[in-house]
Amino acid sequence: EAGVTQFPSHSVIEKGQTVTLRCDPISGHDNLYWYRRVMGKEIKFLLHFVKESKQDESGMPNNRFLAERTGGTYSTLKVQPAELEDSGVYFCASSQESGSIYEQYFGPGTRLTVT
């Protein structure tokens, strides 16, 4: 079974530009999550989709970040305009309901560098 995939693996952009990250969850997983790790910090939650609906977006840093999951399959995370502090590794994870445990499986991440 294919795992969570993310594209691109790396992105280097200039401040003020736009970048769109993509995540394909494990097939059949209705829950999709975005997380971010900035340098020297722990991994932080950004938002959670259940199918195409945003269940929790409490971790989104500001309105420069826009996440979508049209059709409830893959998701995109757009940063517009990018700022230097947006640099970090963006992870996507997915899960299916499994009792009350909700084990989440992570993709390889997109390393974003804003210069």
Place this chain on the structure above:
Amino acid sequence: RKEVEQDPGPFNVPEGATVAFNCTYSNSASQSFFWYRQDCRKEPKLLMSVYSSGNEDGRFTAQLNRASQYISLLIRDSKLSDSATYLCVARSGGYNKLIFGAGTRLAVHP
């Protein structure tokens, strides 16, 4: 205060040693707990879920003490391949979001 706190290490141990990691969490409403393993520049990989009764998977044993809000991971007979960062993770009560600790580094040497 961070929601999930871990000793950052590093823990440097010889092959074959037993090593234990501890973790505390501050939100008593947290519902589920996990240990993830993360290799350098890779994604977190789920190592094991942590149950109230404690659970074991081969050389790995996890324990949860809800009264003390404390989680542990014991690794027996350490292998070189166990070298990694171990992340203590809580699932936020009522939501699915995961709260990560900063991780504990383990280095197993010959």
